[in-house]
Amino acid sequence: MVVRIQDLPRRRYGMPGNAACPGCPEAMGLRYIKMALGDNVVLVIPAGCSSVIQGIWPKSGINFPILNIVFASAASAAAGMKAAFEMMGRDDVHVVVWAGDGGTADIGFQSMSGAAERNDDIIYIVADNEAYMNTGIQRSGLTPYGAWTTTTPLGKKEHKKNLPFIMIAHDVPYVATASVGYPHDFIEKLRKAAKIRGFRYIHLHAPDPVGWRFDPSLTPKVAQLAVKTGMWPLFEYDRGVFRLSPFSKPYKDPSKRTPIIEYLKLQGRFRHIIDKPEEIKKLEEYVDRLWYWIDALEKAFNPSEKARELLSRHA
Amino acid sequence: MSVGKSARGPIVEAPVGFFAAPVSHPAPGAAGKTGTWRDYRPVINEEKCVKCLLCWLYCPEDTILRREDDMVYVDYEYCKGCGICASVCPVNAIEMVPERGGLE
Known part of the structure; x- marks a missing residue:
């Protein structure tokens, strides 16, 4: 089911006048959730930029009912909320966790892992802007190698944690990666996830003009370059079948990928490694390793009918 | 508080005035009024516009609005002037014009 822009209703999905910075990818992502899932959505938001985007009482700058909760317990709060909705007989409500990368990969990881293990019926979306942007650009587990943050002034020395692969290993029904540069793809994946029951995980890549040090008008372009260079492959794992998304398929062939330098030179956070070929080589090796994983997963999760039946036990 | 039964258990009525x-x-x-944050103002050239709606799709603020005929216009009251609309436009129909400043 392909999403066409013309088919989306004319209504106003976002909430203008919120406190997001100009060019904010999270404000874009929240609009796409509304386009995809409609009004029957409740958000659970741990500490992060999205707690600030809401603005000041009595108004809220996000067009959803929201439960604001502490960093470490977003997924468990959502699981409890879903149980409460079930008790009320409301099966039509989607409980969506909208967390940042710090609230997912580092601080919120235990509660998310627990919710995935229990296969709670929630949608977990990570708005991955690759650092703790709200508190002042500190390094997180999802910051890529070489990136400047205020706590890694010479560039981070570790690679980005491959969270989607960890979630596939949790054996949950649906895991996908998306990007704000490809809204059609994100909306399509959200609609697909909404039809599945159980723990659904979508990792949304969200380039942030403030923390990544680029011009706010380039948010979609940087997001698209991350996909075109192979740094951020778009794929989905749907009940035992692993698929590359159409936008990422050409970049399986390394010769078709845009050189990584095109992606790095737009961002001020990579300024100190741009003229160091040995550092860029490390990022290239990371991309090659990432695609080796994807190749292996594609081969492994292309199962026979019987194996597919076994793997789709959550459905 | 139980007001009925569903397949999964009793249906409970939400308590009124529970949360203080x-x-x-x-x-x-x-x-x-976030329009006051703006340094550059997007101006749409309606003759060049091909109604692809990419600006409407990518605008983070939802300040690009759609008319009945899919022509777009800008809500200058809240537009923060990030310039995403101009950068995604395939026919360069949106121009970022410097604001003149409010106190003239």
């Missing part, structure tokens, strides 16, 4: 915490409601302008 202040609740915010979605409304435009939670951070004030």
Whole structure:
């Protein structure tokens, strides 16, 4: 089911006048959730930029009912909320966790892992802007190698944690990666996830003009370059079948990928490694390793009918 | 408090006035008139526009609005002037014009 822009209703999905910075990818992502899932959505938001985007009482700058909760317990709060909705007989409500990368990969990881293990019926979306942007650009587990943050002034020395692969290993029904540069793809994946029951995980890549040090008008372009260079492959794992998304398929062939330098030179956070070929080589090796994983997963999760039946036990 | 039964258990009525915490409601302008943040103003050239709606899709603020015939216009009251609309436009129909400043 392909999403066409013309088919989306004319209504106003976002909430203008919120406190997001100009060019904010999270404000874009929240609009796409509304386009995809409609009004029957409740958000659970741990500490992060999205707690600030809401603005000041009595108004809220996000067009959803929201439960604001502490960093470490977003997924468990959502699981409890879903149980409460079930008790009320409301099966039509989607409980969506909208967390940042710090609230997912580092601080919120235990509660998310627990919710995935229990296969709670929630949608977990990570708005991955690759650092703790709200508190002042500190390094997180999802910051890529070489990136400047205020706590890694010479560039981070570790690679980005491959969270989607960890979630596939949790054996949950649906895991996908998306990007704000490809809204059609994100909306399509959200609609697909909404039809599945159980723990659904979508990792949304969200380039942030403030923390990544680029011009706010380039948010979609940087997001698209991350996909075109192979740094951020778009794929989905749907009940035992692993698929590359159409936008990422050409970049399986390394010769078709845009050189990584095109992606790095737009961002001020990579300024100190741009003229160091040995550092860029490390990022290239990371991309090659990432695609080796994807190749292996594609081969492994292309199962026979019987194996597919076994793997789709959550459905 | 049980008011009925569903397949999964009893249906419970939500308690009224249970939460004393202040609740915010979605409304435009939670951070004030954000149009005042703008340095550059997007101006749409309606002759060049091909109605692809990419600016409408990518605008983070939802300040690009659609008319009945899919022509777009800008809500200058809240537009923050990030320039995403101009950068995604395939036919360069949106120009970023410097603001003149409010106190003239």
